[in-house]
Each structure stands twice: as structure tokens, then as C-alpha cells.
Amino acid sequence: MRLATGSRRYVLPPLLLGVPVLLIATPVGLALLALAGFLAWFFRDPSREPAGEGVLSPADGRVSVLREDGDRVRVGVFMSPFDVHVNRAPVGGEVTRIDHRGAAHRPAFSKESARNERVEYSLGDADGALIAGWFARRITPYVSRGESVARGERIGHIAFGSRADVVLPPEYGMADVRVRKGEKVRAGESIIARAD
Template sequence: MVTIDREAAPATAVAAVPAVLAALAGRPGAALTLGALPAAVALFFRDPDRSADRTPVADDDVVSPADGKVMYAGPGQDGVAPEGEWQQVSIFLSAFDVHINRTPYGGRLREVTYRPGKWLAAYTHESAHLNERTDLVVEREVAGRIRVVHFRQIVGLMARRVVTRVSAGEEISTGQRIGLMKFGSRMDVFVPPEVDLLVQSGARVVAGETVIARWPAADGAP
């Protein structure tokens, strides 16, 4: 099932203004044509169900937090990754992708930090630390060890607002909806070095379904 997120209402209302003005001016043809604009804006906020909504994700699996194309998968990049040793997966969302974001790994949200910033193109290296963004850190205990995943919502050139609907201290599940970014953006996921990355640059990924990384069995998971 596909629903429309509540954030669509104000944007769709603004997009409908030209069609309404054309109708009031007695130009039904133009009004009909312009009527496609609010429909397209509403479609941007579509929120389809995903497999994570129906079936629990395995403890070892890290899923994609967004629909889009993998820009980078490998060691944490300088100036992008948090301090410490990380592996990184960066996903670019075009304006045509579903923009509902999901958590890549379930557990307790240790940190949720919003940072205002610029609106550089999301595919640039600098956007990761200069653009408006929200950093989220989740931790989960498995077999007596604490696993930590850091992920980041980043707005882009077209996106002008990041929406995060979870707070520090909450318990969240893998693939759970956490918010969205408006109109073209980027998401980064950072996992520890011992985690196996399962995607490469250029791959298409689906939020809540594509497994992008996996903890090795030797980690002690059941």
C-alpha cells in the first residue's frame, strides 16, 4: 500500500495556486495543465510499505535507510565520517526517489543531533559537513557486545528541510520510518570496520529492503 505523508499538505497547496488562478481567470485548459503540478508534488511525498514493515529484519543486517543510488561504499572518508574507524555507505536521492527515510539498524537512539547549514548539491563531498543535516546514532546489545551505527540525513540543492520524527532515548526497529527530506538529498551510513559491506558504488537501493551491510557471524550473534 502507498500513502501520502502529511508533509505533502502545505507543499501541495502552494503548488495548486497557479491552477486555481488560471481557473478563476477563465482559462480551463491552462488550469487543467497546471493541475498536474500539485499531483506531482503530492507524489513526491509517497510512502510505500516495505518488507521491513511486514517481516522483522535479522539482527546482523543493516538495511538501506533510503531509496536511491549508492555514491560511495568503502572506508570512512575524511571530513565525512565521524571520528574513529568507520566504513561508509553514501546514498544519493534524486527528486524522483521516495524520500521517506528509515533507520538502517534498530536499537536505542543514543543521539539525535540537528545541525543547520548550507544547501550544496548533495552529491558533493562538502555537503556531508556543510549542509543542513541530522546525525543519528543507534546502539544495540547483541550477545553481550554493543553494536553502534551512525547515520545522517543531509539535504541537498533542491531539498531545503530535513524532517526527523524520532528523539534520543527512543527504541526503534530496523527499517522503521524516521522522517524524510524534502526534494533531492543524501543519506550516509557508518558502520564499524568489522562489518561487511554488501553494496558497491552505482548500486540502486531500496529503503527498508536492501541489505547494505552485515555483521559477521563470528560477532556472536545467534
Template structure:
């Protein structure tokens, strides 16, 4: 019984409480005006709670693994140049795009152990995040991360059709651990991972990814201590 409840009663991201309160008040108000709308208000509030859930994750700890930063569908695995604002070499590298619909967890996590060497926010459009040109045209928050061993990769939060705010929980110069929370995007969006040169992705298009758990690639680092890492402790 306890395990069943744990899958439902998960933590809520702090950014969600104002929205949950607003939905609850709105639901109460419309229900007060017309009682049949009570049910609609309850559904709206329940969905808002569900959207802002922040479940714990157990992250693989072997050095060299690149872990998915987002829940969702691996929409594209192809080569592309990293965002120019990160000042990375303008050469195509493997890019893994994870699309989050409004029912996925929207808390994003660091894909590797490393240091955030640069962060850049760029305003833009709010095209459907499933479109390829969303990578260049949409509002985005980009992270340049130097992993252990000096290999660099990029993580890009991309706003979608209904997303209107990208949130970052880290700053330039911060050290991060794989599976650590680094931010979230509100309401439907996408996260791209640009792998280091010569690193080939293990993920495939159409695969479901779980933030902090699904392995996207292996950078070939030496094996460290095996075992799980509980992302909930961060």
C-alpha cells in the first residue's frame, strides 16, 4: 500500500504552488457561481498538481554516462551545431532531442557530473517544440557543461507552443552531479543534448526517456563505483 501511495503522492516543485493555488481558487469561484462546474475546477487543480510533480529519480553513477535531462519522447537523434551563444566549436555533433508533452514531468536534470562553464538565455518565438527549427528560433536557455576529463557538452531548454517561462536553478560556475535538478520549463517543451565530438548516442528515436535515469550516451570514461544515485537528495 505504501509503495502504491509513493507513486501518487510525489513531491511538488516549488514553482507549482502559486499555480495550484490559483487553479484551486478559480475552481472554487466557478463552482460557487454554478455548481456543475465544481468538477471542472477539481480536474483543473488536479492536473496542475500533476504537472508540477517532482518525483525522485535513481541515477546511474558510472563516470562517462550521459543521462537524459528530461522526461519525454526521444524525438530526434541527428547531427547539428551547438547554439552559437555558447561559443563551442561550430562543428556538427550528435544531438538528442527529448520532447516533453504537458503530461510529462517538466523538472530538468544535469546529464553528467561537471561544471557549468557558460549559461545563455535567448528570447525567441514559441513555435511547436516538436519542429526542428524550434532549436534555432524558439526562446531557449543554454548550458555549456565541462564534464570530468575535459569533455564538453551542451544542454538547451527550449520553450514550446504553450511554454512561457524557462527556469534555471543553477548558475555559471556551479558544479553539478548527474541527475541533479537544474531547472524546469512550464507547460510543454523540449530539451536538446549536444554530445561531445566523437561520442555516439545510445538513444534511438521513438524511445521514452526518464530524466535522471535513462542513459543517452557513454563518453567512455573509466568505470567508477557502481550503484544508484538518488536524485531526490539534491
């Protein structure tokens, strides 16, 4: 099983500690190994293929934001603790901006999350944000400014969940959106917008 980049620091300690402890205190060793197994599952990073043409979901989870931001459309995906937390490029192109900002840690589904820690990016004709919530404390971008990224490629990871937003390219309107609020989507696979 592939793990998210940077997640070994969470998985390895209970795994490496659990094996010798198993010989001394079996219940404690089993608990540590179970914790390592849970963390490996939590930080899983499965392969994904796009389900067709159009803008891809940047995250696994449920569509929680669907609104017009000025003359563009914003789609946000809320990640629960049970979702994969690796984020993917909704479109392909060059990363022209990547900014780490904010310091608050409010619930990602609340209006106050606008001040939360986030990594904002511009990729091709789309803009996006990886937003930390009240429990998430680490956003790890995998891409840098000037880098070319393929549609569906891994672009970052939010440890312990939260939300990923994408502001659709200017040519997409609300009529081009292919998802509804509350709908379950998968990063790098589900089509959230397509122009017919």
C-alpha cells in the first residue's frame, strides 16, 4: 500500500515500538501494532484515474461549497477522517502561485474557516486552496511555483483532513458544474465540472 508523502513519521514509531514490546507486554504491543495499522490505512494514497474529461475533484469527501465567487464558480470538498487526505490537481498546467497563509483552526465546514491555515495555489486557469480545520495541523504541498503538473497528479496532503476548494477556470459557469452539495467525490477521479 502506498502511503502519503511525509506520513511515515506517524506510522513508523508505533510499528517499530510495537514489535519488541509485543515480546514483553503482548497487549500493549498489539495495541501499538493496531495503531500503526490504523495510521497506515488513514494515510493511504491509492492510485486514481480520471473518469472522463473536465475539472477533477481536488479531494475525497463530500461537496460542501458550491457558489459563485464574483464571475467564477467555487467548489469545496469537505474531507472526513475516513477519507483519503491526498489532494490532486483539478486541471493540468503550471503552478504560478503557492502561498501559505492564515493561522486559525476553525471547523472546515464553518464560515469562520476563511481565516484558517491554508495553502492557496494557482494552477493553469484554476485557483485552489487546501484548508486546515480544527483538528488538522499540517498541510504539506507537494508542488512548487514554476512546476508543471498533470491533471489528477498529487499536489499535497492535509494531515487529518479538512477541506479543499477549487475556483473553476473562467470558462466554466454554474451550468457546467456536474456535482451537487452533499455528493460524494473522489480526488483525481470524479468530474466536478465539464463544458459540453
